[in-house]
Amino acid sequence: MKKLILLACLFAVPVHAALFEDTDARKKLQEMQLKETELDARIVSLEAVIKSGSLNDMLNQIELIKQDVSKLRGDLETLRHLNATVEQRQKDLYQDLDGRLRKMEEKSVASNPVPSGKVTEAPPLPEVKPPSDQEIYDEANQLLEAMKYKEAFQAFTDFIKQFPHSALLPDAKYALANTQFSLKNYKASLGTYQKLLDQHPDFIKNPEALLGLANAQIQLALIPEAKKSLKDLIKKYPKSDVIQNAQKRLKVLESIKP
Structure with missing residues (x-):
């Protein structure tokens, strides 16, 4: 009789453990199925956004605006360079004209020396215009x-x-x-x-x-x-x-x- 009881206990332990293991497995399976459902929902949502085309349109418009800004910056840089070139040309012309005027004044003074004993009158000051x-x-x-x-x-x-x-x-x-x-x-x-x-x-x-x-x-x-x-x-x-x-x-x- 004692042998029969002992045998029953030995077989009962693995059956009980198997029940626990089966319950854990079901819980994990349910959790994985829930996560899979959530991922499917996210995928469907993303596909809806992509299919609607609104995201692509917005990205395309942003890219066009970036291109416009880049072009405007390039045009501005070209204008700056042109302005600097014009200013340099004006300075060169002014210096050349100033040099020629000085030479003409020197020649005029050399050809018309001031007689001794006479006081030269100061030339009238040029009118300053605003x-x-x-x-x-x-x-x-x-x-x-x-x-x-x-x-x-x-x-x-x-x-x-x-x-x-x-x-x-x-x-x-x-x-x-x-x-x-x-x-x-x-x-x-x-x-x-x-x-x-x-x-x-x-x-x-x-x-x-x-x-x-x-x-x-x-x-x-x-x-x-x-x-x-x-x-x-x-x-x-x-x-x-x-x-x-x-x-x-x-x-x-x-x-x-x-």
Whole structure:
């Protein structure tokens, strides 16, 4: 009898252990099935995003904007180089002219010596004329091209006050708006662009001013207003050089869902 009991105990232990092992295996299997379900759901979600095309469109638009920025930087570098070349040529011409004048003066003095005993009269001082509006505007514009934005801001502000009736007034206002934008004073830049458009409706650079206005509105998160400015630009100036940039920006803005 004792042998039978002992045999029963020996067989009972592995059966009990097997039950525990089977329970653990089922739990692990359920956990793995749950993780597999979650992964399937994520895959389905990602496939939906990719199939919708919105992600690809956004990436394409961002790449186009990067290309525009790169092109603008290249154009700016070319303009800087051209400006430096022109300035050097002007200096060379001035030095050459100054040298010729000096030689002419020396020859004149040598051919007309001053008689002894006579006191030469001092020549009258030349009349000093104040700088013209063109000269002052050019100086302010050189500051802007040299990216000295604070100095350029002050120079254009002074120009507008000093020459309120100048033919260069619209150009000065446009340059002032660009300077404010470069200083990241987008609110002031927006106001200057808007005044320019309202006060000078026939200004030749109004397409660029409208694009600048839209860019300032984008920086201030005024998306509906920026869309309207870009649409006005495309409608009023369909042959402008900035139309392509305006169309690209408008497409990006319209792809953004509120």
